[in-house]
Amino acid sequence: MAEVVRRPPDPGTAAFLGFTLLPRGHGVVAVPPGMLRAPGGDSGLTWEMAVTGLVDLGSHREVLGMVAGMRVSARWGGGSVAAGERVSAGANPEDVV
Numbered sequence: 001m002a003e004v005v006r007r008p009p010d011p012g013t014a015a016f017l018g019f020t021l022l023p024r025g026h027g028v029v030a031v032p033p034g035m036l037r038a039p040g041g042d043s044g045l046t047w048e049m050a051v052t053g054l055v056d057l058g059s060h061r062e063v064l065g066m067v068a069g070m071r072v073s074a075r076w077g078g079g080s081v082a083a084g085e086r087v088s089a090g091a092n093p094e095d096v097v
Contacts, residue, residue, distance in 0.1 A: 007097050014097060022047055023068045030097040038063050038074040040090020049074065049089040051081055063087065 008014035011021055014030035021028045024045065040046045049065040054076060063076040067089060074089045081087060 019097070020070070020072050022070065022072070029091075031091045032095060032097075034075065035091050035095045036072060036074040036089055037091065038076055038087050038089040039078050040074070040088040042090070044090070044093040045096060046088045046090040049087050051085045051087060052083050054081055063089075065089070 004013065005017060008017055008019065008030060011028055011030060015021055018033045019030035020033075020036055021030055029045065038049060047067045049063070049067050049072065051063055051065045053064040055062045055064060055073075061076040062073045063078075063081060064071075064073050065087075066072070072089065078087070
């Protein structure tokens with residue numbers, strides 16, 4: 001059971017478990033909850049994110065936006081950012097399914 005949670009067998013299961021599904025090549029990759037980061041310049045896998053907002057959660061900030069038509073949120077490690085800006089969002093290849 002724990003292996004299914006760590007490495008879901010298919011995109012449907014990954015989505016049900018809260019993974020973010022993003023396009024990659026001719027398929028999709030599943031990014032575990034909390035593992036998408038922005039800016040993602042030093043991550044192995046990156047996507048362009050259109051920013052829609054920034055939320056301060058107390059312990060960290062989350063940038064909200066759209067990647068390839070999908071609504072996503074990513075832990076924000078940058079300075080100020082405004083809606084309408086484009087930033088990179090990324091994940092380490094070993095973290096994605």
